[in-house]
Amino acid sequence: MEKNVTGLDELLAGYAAGTLASPAQALVGAHLELKDTHRDYVSSLEALAGLGVDESPPVALSDREGLLASIFSLEPEKIENIRVSAQTGDDWVPLSLRPLLEQGKMPGKSDLPWKTLLPGVKECKLGEFDGCMTSLLWVRAGKAMPSHTHSGTELTLILKGGYSDDDGHFETGDIAFADHEIDHKPIADEGEDCICFTVTEGSLRLTGPIGRLFAPFMR
Numbered sequence: 001m002e003k004n005v006t007g008l009d010e011l012l013a014g015y016a017a018g019t020l021a022s023p024a025q026a027l028v029g030a031h032l033e034l035k036d037t038h039r040d041y042v043s044s045l046e047a048l049a050g051l052g053v054d055e056s057p058p059v060a061l062s063d064r065e066g067l068l069a070s071i072f073s074l075e076p077e078k079i080e081n082i083r084v085s086a087q088t089g090d091d092w093v094p095l096s097l098r099p100l101l102e103q104g105k106m107p108g109k110s111d112l113p114w115k116t117l118l119p120g121v122k123e124c125k126l127g128e129f130d131g132c133m134t135s136l137l138w139v140r141a142g143k144a145m146p147s148h149t150h151s152g153t154e155l156t157l158i159l160k161g162g163y164s165d166d167d168g169h170f171e172t173g174d175i176a177f178a179d180h181e182i183d184h185k186p187i188a189d190e191g192e193d194c195i196c197f198t199v200t201e202g203s204l205r206l207t208g209p210i211g212r213l214f215a216p217f218m219r
Contacts, residue, residue, distance in 0.1 A: 007177045011155075012038055016045035021130035023199045027157050027175070029096030030197065034159070034173030092160040092195055100126050100134060114138065121145060137196045139163065139188040147185040152201035154178040161194035163187055 014020040015028040032039055093101060104126035105112055114122045114136075120143035124136040139145060141161070155175060162171035163186040170176050188194035 008038075008175060011175070012042050013045055016042050021132050021199075023100065023129045023132045023134045024155060026096045026100055027155055027197060027199050030094035030159070031157055031173060031175055033094040033096060034157075037173075094159070097159075097197060100129070101136075103127060104134075104136075112136070118146065119143075131201065133200045135198050135200075137194075137198060139186070139194045139196075141188055141193050142190045144185055144187040152179065154198060154200045157197045159195045159197055161192040162189045163194050163196075164189070 011020070011024070011028055015025060018025070020028065032042060101112065104124060112124045114124045117123050120140035122138040124138075126134040126136065128134070136159075137145075139161075155177065156170075158170050158172050158174050158176070160172060162169060162174075164170070165186045167176070186194075
């Protein structure tokens with residue numbers, strides 16, 4: 001359930017046009033893998049964008065042969081990385097996110113570097129891309145995140161399980177929006193751990209008494 005319809009439409013339009021920051025582009029790609037609700041809509045937007053390109057006057061491409069050589073030399077390696085990561089057993093990871101997760105792993109390690117934030121809550125920081133911070137959150141079934149708000153915007157894609165907050169219930173494949181106007185306390189569904197991929201601009205600010213107590217350990 002994505003209640004911020006306007007924000008979601010803008011996000012999908014940006015994805016189709018290829019104008020989103022790279023982690024947001026990956027997030028929407030993963031959303032389309034997990035749910036078929038908006039695939040036709042995005043395909044229509046991409047088709048319209050293609051028509052616009054077809055009607056535009058051609059632009060000379062400098063060093064065409066060099067660019068083609070670079071593309072053909074890099075593509076097999078990229079595909080191989082995806083195949084290798086697909087064998088790790090992380091079946092909750094969509095293909096669109098696997099390159100980011102591969103970059104988030106420690107050199108020489110096969111597992112992601114999860115860090116316990118609170119009892120029942122773990123985080124894996126993947127790094128900063130195009131000015132956006134990216135991370136994975138793993139919340140044990142039935143556990144709650146501390147109450148918090150944001151200094152900027154946050155996009156959250158539910159990869160596994162689901163959670164509820166004041167905006168309603170979100171399940172696998174849904175995108176949740178948050179900003180400085182939202183103060184919420186997500187609670188993972190009973191019966192299954194909740195894993196999310198987040199893309200944030202700005203920082204998270206804990207607002208509840210328990211959250212403020214643990215704030216120094218969550219930086």
